[in-house]
Amino acid sequence: MSGVLTGLALARERLRGIAPPVVLALGLLAVVAAAVLERQSDAASAPDDVLSGAAFGIALPLFAYFVSERACDGKRLDHSVDGVARFGTNRRAALLGVLLASALGSAFCGALLAIFAILGAHAPGSSALLGDLRASVGIAVLAGTVYALYFGAASLFGKRGGGRKWALIIDFIFGAGSSTLATPWPRGHVRNLLGGTPVVELSQTSAWLALVLIGAACVMLSVLRTPE
Amino acid sequence: MSELRFEALRHAELAYVNAAFGAGTHVVVGNEGDGTGTLIAVAAGSVQSAAGRVLLDGAAPWSHAATRRRIASLCATEVLLPARNVVTGLALSLRARGDTRSAMSVLDDAGLAFFATKRADALTSREARAIALSFALSHREPSLLALHEPLSAVGIVQEDFLLRTLRLHSDAGAIVLCTACRLEDAARLGGQTSALERGIWIAPAYALPPISTVTLRVHTAEPRRLAARLSEAPDISGVEWAGGHEVLVHGSELERVAQSVVANARAEAIRITALKSDAPPLGALAAARAALAQAYYERSAATGNATRPS
Numbered sequence: 001m002s003g004v005l006t007g008l009a010l011a012r013e014r015l016r017g018i019a020p021p022v023v024l025a026l027g028l029l030a031v032v033a034a035a036v037l038e039r040q041s042d043a044a045s046a047p048d049d050v051l052s053g054a055a056f057g058i059a060l061p062l063f064a065y066f067v068s069e070r071a072c073d074g075k076r077l078d079h080s081v082d083g084v085a086r087f088g089t090n091r092r093a094a095l096l097g098v099l100l101a102s103a104l105g106s107a108f109c110g111a112l113l114a115i116f117a118i119l120g121a122h123a124p125g126s127s128a129l130l131g132d133l134r135a136s137v138g139i140a141v142l143a144g145t146v147y148a149l150y151f152g153a154a155s156l157f158g159k160r161g162g163g164r165k166w167a168l169i170i171d172f173i174f175g176a177g178s179s180t181l182a183t184p185w186p187r188g189h190v191r192n193l194l195g196g197t198p199v200v201e202l203s204q205t206s207a208w209l210a211l212v213l214i215g216a217a218c219v220m221l222s223v224l225r226t227p228e
Numbered sequence: 229m230s231e232l233r234f235e236a237l238r239h240a241e242l243a244y245v246n247a248a249f250g251a252g253t254h255v256v257v258g259n260e261g262d263g264t265g266t267l268i269a270v271a272a273g274s275v276q277s278a279a280g281r282v283l284l285d286g287a288a289p290w291s292h293a294a295t296r297r298r299i300a301s302l303c304a305t306e307v308l309l310p311a312r313n314v315v316t317g318l319a320l321s322l323r324a325r326g327d328t329r330s331a332m333s334v335l336d337d338a339g340l341a342f343f344a345t346k347r348a349d350a351l352t353s354r355e356a357r358a359i360a361l362s363f364a365l366s367h368r369e370p371s372l373l374a375l376h377e378p379l380s381a382v383g384i385v386q387e388d389f390l391l392r393t394l395r396l397h398s399d400a401g402a403i404v405l406c407t408a409c410r411l412e413d414a415a416r417l418g419g420q421t422s423a424l425e426r427g428i429w430i431a432p433a434y435a436l437p438p439i440s441t442v443t444l445r446v447h448t449a450e451p452r453r454l455a456a457r458l459s460e461a462p463d464i465s466g467v468e469w470a471g472g473h474e475v476l477v478h479g480s481e482l483e484r485v486a487q488s489v490v491a492n493a494r495a496e497a498i499r500i501t502a503l504k505s506d507a508p509p510l511g512a513l514a515a516a517r518a519a520l521a522q523a524y525y526e527r528s529a530a531t532g533n534a535t536r537p538s
Contacts, residue, residue: 083307084321
């Protein structure tokens with residue numbers, strides 16, 4: 001447990017600084033702007049369009065990518081904990097701490113993105129506002145967490161963690177479809193939860209489960225590929 | 229009693245290292261290009277060796293967290309863990325080691341309390357190494373202290389404090405493995421001296437078994453370079469260097485050993501100031517050399533290529 005806390009503290013120190021809040025603020029502004037434009041174009045479908053497009057389709061994966069990159073100090077997930085492992089901390093435990101920090105960070109960003117997207121897409125005083133907020137924040141928290149775990153595990157491939165970049169590209173390309181090829185990536189399941197086209201006709205309950213399974217598989221892969 | 233073993237180790241500059249260290253102080257003479265920095269990093273479990281094994285009490289530090297916890301190290305390049313200032317960075321390092329002491333007390337003990345509030349990214353590399361050294365020396369019960377050039381931090385860390393702490397750990401049964409690029413530094417650190425020359429391990433004289441039938445004592449100003457060169461020579465069965473200017477060269481035939489020493493010294497442009505054999509006398513060797521040189525001369529004259537033998 002102390003190893004996890006050490007990894008968490010290490011990642012927290014890396015996530016400090018002025019850059020993350022500035023990037024987050026700019027991203028939120030962009031999402032709000034997109035939401036307002038969608039509302040002006042078609043008020044009825046604006047919440048769905050902005051959530052599945054600008055917020056969860058583009059901004060959330062990018063934020064999760066940057067959070068993972070920064071929490072790992074731009075390195076592979078296993079190498080990112082070498083600094084504390086050298087003093088005797090179990091690499092696997094420290095790695096879980098780093099994953100936890102990036103998952104919390106991404107979930108927080110996702111929740112903010114969802115809130116700002118809904119607020120921008122709904123007209124003031126809309127009756128569906130609260131219901132949409134509740135549902136989309138829940139999806140955002142899960143999606144942010146899974147994306148963080150996914151990018152963390154992907155960084156274990158490549159000498160300098162280049163797998164993380166490929167994971168982002170693969171998720172954009174293969175996750176956009178609804179065939180079997182889209183099954184292992186988070187994007188299609190997040191889209192399903194938002195009411196979009198399901199991956200291989202999975203129900204929304206199965207999409208929740210699929211995301212949880214992807215996250216769990218990523219954690220297991222990260223732990224198994226890392227020496228003590 | 230702790231034991232550190234390098235078994236057929238190859239990594240970066242390290243060509244092939246087979247060595248074992250018991251409790252006490254051991255100094256490896258050589259510079260970073262010779263692989264001393266790599267040796268310390270591998271011993272500390274900071275990097276995984278490309279080939280061969282490193283074992284501390286039978287466990288590999290790289291893949292065994294409990295073993296790493298018993299190691300205090302100072303690497304060639306030190307970067308403090310990310311933090312607002314030195315004291316919070318050290319606190320995180322202490323937490324990683326499972327040490328409940330305060331970071332301030334560690335700095336205080338080494339006389340470095342004035343660094344406490346300094347930003348970690350504002351430290352010079354020498355200051356960062358001094359703080360890392362104070363952290364390594366603060367380890368309560370290390371099995372191994374692996375320190376790269378610890379004396380280079382003297383001036384920021386007090387030499388008395390450093391040497392006294394190393395002696396305390398050594399007396400308590402820890403393995404103190406230090407590197408030094410100068411013989412004078414090795415003498416100041418004390419203990420057994422061995423060397424690395426371009427990644428080749430040169431064992432201290434006491435570590436080698438008495439294997440030779442003949443022994444040549446070669447005096448030179450560059451014993452490490454010569455020993456490294458000779459350790460690869462086919463006619464030489466063993467090379468010993470005890471830290472001074474004398475290298476002991478073992479082989480089965482005196483003439484072949486002497487020829488190899490001279491040829492290798494020439495090839496490396498190393499000046500030999502004295503060449504002594506335990507037996508037979510040097511006169512026989514001189515005669516053999518002269519005969520050999522004559523033979524080379526006559527052969528080259530016969531082929532029309534009047535060059536001197538190398």
